[in-house]
Amino acid sequence: MRIYLYIISILTACLVSISCINNKANADVESNVDRSRQKYNLSGRYEGNLPCADCSAISTTLVLNKDRTYSLHYTYVGKSDELFHKDGVWRVDSDVLHLESEDYNYKIEGDRLSQLDLSGKEMTGNLAGKYILDRVD
Template sequence: MLGIVLGCVNTRQNASTDGSKFGKITENKLLGVYKGDLPCADCEAIATVLTLEPDNQYKLEYVYVGKDIDAFSKQGKWSLEEDELGLEGIDYRYKVEQGQLRQLDLSGSEIKGNLAERYVLKLLQ
């Protein structure tokens, strides 16, 4: 009887070490182009495109919709730590979810409130 209980406990531990409820997150699963319109305090939206490339390089582009401002573009290295994506030179991180990235606040917490669902970049198919 003890062997059965220990076997169950061990199985549960192994299942929970993958870091995500969607299965083990690997860098190859993240590759692609993510797009979304993020909230903006003084414009219609921030049209955002994030490209994650196989060599751990990223390109991030912002366009401030409804403002006469040049597009912002940044490139660098990206890294994956458990279920969070970090971009070199960018202060905030993204939580990796199935088919999307959710921007976290500067303290690393999920953004709450009415606009929370707009802080999402969806993977383009």
């Protein structure tokens, strides 16, 4: 009987230890997210004319709200007057802005956002400096 009590007390001590370690790991992750949120004040309006293969430009407006939602509007200049619109949630991870339901992410560079390619790397080539959305308010 004593052996069973001894085994139960050891198992209980192990479970309590594991629980404490897991809570510390979760707290570290949450504090990193909080630091990332404090580091950037991204809410506002961003605009730019992004390069387009079969039109003059993609006139783009991105509004980032304080509640972590976004609104994206764009038109294909010289091709169509149709206004495209998407809404969703945004987050920041390692200096990169991620828009839910969007293929492209943006590197945060002060008051501007630099669009990354589909693999998440910085754009290269002659047009690389044109994939920019500047903060307008």
